[in-house]
Structure formats: C-alpha cells, structure tokens
Amino acid sequence: QVQLQQWGAGLLKPSETLSLTCAVYGGSFSTYYWTWIRQSPGKGLEWIGEINQSGNTNYNPSLKSRLTISVDTSKTQFSLKLTSVTAADTAVYYCARGRRFDPWGQGTLVVVSS
Amino acid sequence: DNQMTQSPSTLSASIGDRVTITCRASQSISTWLAWYQQKPGKAPKLLISKASNLESGVPSRFSGSGSGTEFTLTISSLQPDDFATYYCQQYNSGPYTFGQGTKLEIK
Numbered sequence: 001q002v003q004l005q006q007w008g009a010g011l012l013k014p015s016e017t018l019s020l021t022c023a024v025y026g027g028s029f030s031t032y033y034w035t036w037i038r039q040s041p042g043k044g045l046e047w048i049g050e051i052n053q054s055g056n057t058n059y060n061p062s063l064k065s066r067l068t069i070s071v072d073t074s075k076t077q078f079s080l081k082l083t084s085v086t087a088a089d090t091a092v093y094y095c096a097r098g099r100r101f102d103p104w105g106q107g108t109l110v111v112v113s114s
Numbered sequence: 115d116n117q118m119t120q121s122p123s124t125l126s127a128s129i130g131d132r133v134t135i136t137c138r139a140s141q142s143i144s145t146w147l148a149w150y151q152q153k154p155g156k157a158p159k160l161l162i163s164k165a166s167n168l169e170s171g172v173p174s175r176f177s178g179s180g181s182g183t184e185f186t187l188t189i190s191s192l193q194p195d196d197f198a199t200y201y202c203q204q205y206n207s208g209p210y211t212f213g214q215g216t217k218l219e220i221k
Contacts (some may be wrong), residue, residue, distance in 0.1 A: 026206035044215060045158070045201060045211070047212075058208050062209075099205040099210060100148040100160060100203070100205050101148070101158070102163075102169070103204070105157065107157050
C-alpha cells in the first residue's frame with residue numbers, strides 16, 4: 001500500500017518561496033512520475049508539474065518560470081519550490097503518484113498574505 | 115491546453131437515483147480520462163481510469179464511458195456516501211487538466 005506524506009510551510013508573505021516535500025512509503029518509486037497539484041477556490045484543480053526518478057521534469061507552462069521540482073531517490077522523496085509567490089498562489093497543495101493521480105498526499109494549505 | 119468542461123456544475127438527486135455527469139474535452143484524448151470523487155477537507159480519490167476502468171475497491175454502481183472528446187460518469191443507484199464533488203481529468207498530454215467539478219447534492 002503506497003502512502004504519500006507531505007509537509008512544508010503553510011504561511012508565506014508575498015515574494016517568498018514556497019517549499020514542500022512529499023515522502024513516498026511503499027511501492028515502487030522508480031516506475032512512476034511523481035506529481036504536484038494544487039486546488040484553489042478560484043482556479044479549481046491545477047496540475048503543477050511532475051518528476052521521475054531520473055530527474056526528468058514536466059512543468060505547467062503557466063508556472064514554469066517560477067517552479068522547480070526535484071527528487072531525492074535515496075529518501076524516496078520529491079520536492080516543490082515556487083518562487084515569488086503572490087496571493088494567487090494561495091491553495092491546498094497535493095502530491096500524488098502518476099498521471100492518473102493515485103494515491104494523493106493529505107494536502108497542505110498554503111496561504112500567501114502580508 | 116486541453117480544456118475539460120463538466121456538466122452540470124451542480125446536480126440534486128435522491129437516494130436510489132441514477133445520475134450521469136458529462137465531461138467534454140476541447141481536443142481528442144482517446145480514452146486517457148480519469149474520474150475522481152472528493153469530499154470536503156479530503157484529497158480527491160481516483161474512481162475510474164482509462165475512461166471506463168473501475169479502480170480496485172470502487173463500488174460497481176460507478177461506471178464510465180466515452181472516447182475522443184465526450185465522456186460520462188454514471189452512478190446507477192445513489193447511496194448516501196456518494197454525495198460529493200466529482201472531477202474529470204485528462205492525461206493524454208501535458209499540462210494535464212481537470213474539469214471544474216460537479217457537486218452532487220441530496221435533493
């Protein structure tokens with residue numbers, strides 16, 4: 001049974017960098033792409049980007065200029081960094097496995113406010 | 115981006131009803147479509163992948179169909195646990211995109 005557990009700062013000021021990490025427990029880490037998704041009332045569910053164990057990434061073009069997703073295969077973890085955040089980045093952020101997303105992490109509410 | 119449009123946005127129904135939710139893609143996605151159920155405060159849960167493949171543990175009252183640009187999710191006989199928000203998602207090509215959701219409410 002694969003489980004994803006995520007963590008990171010939940011309150012940021014505008015212009016700061018959002019950082020989240022997701023740990024994968026169980027299952028195969030090497031077979032899949034590992035994904036970040038966010039959900040906000042205004043924009044619904046939005047795919048942020050993905051990474052595989054080799055470090056190959058695909059990003060949403062709308063976020064690409066501010067986004068870095070990285071992987072640590074020794075810890076079976078992957079991370080998200082989003083720079084220069086604004087209020088529009090306020091959302092619940094999820095990690096998930098694959099491209100038909102299953103399972104999901106528990107979600108982290110990130111609020112950007114001065 | 116491939117825009118996914120669900121209808122209706124809200125659906126009121128009663129226990130035992132048969133309900134259908136529609137999802138349309140702006141470009142063909144073959145059968146690379148997933149359906150999710152989300153309850154308040156929880157992460158979405160994958161119900162169906164590849165348009166019609168029921169995930170393990172998902173009740174057989176859920177079914178999916180379609181290909182190309184038009185897809186449906188059907189619940190054959192609504193149960194109390196089914197009142198939630200449902201999303202479709204295409205994974206034919208990036209950026210992977212979701213529908214705006216259909217909230218299934220108790221009538």
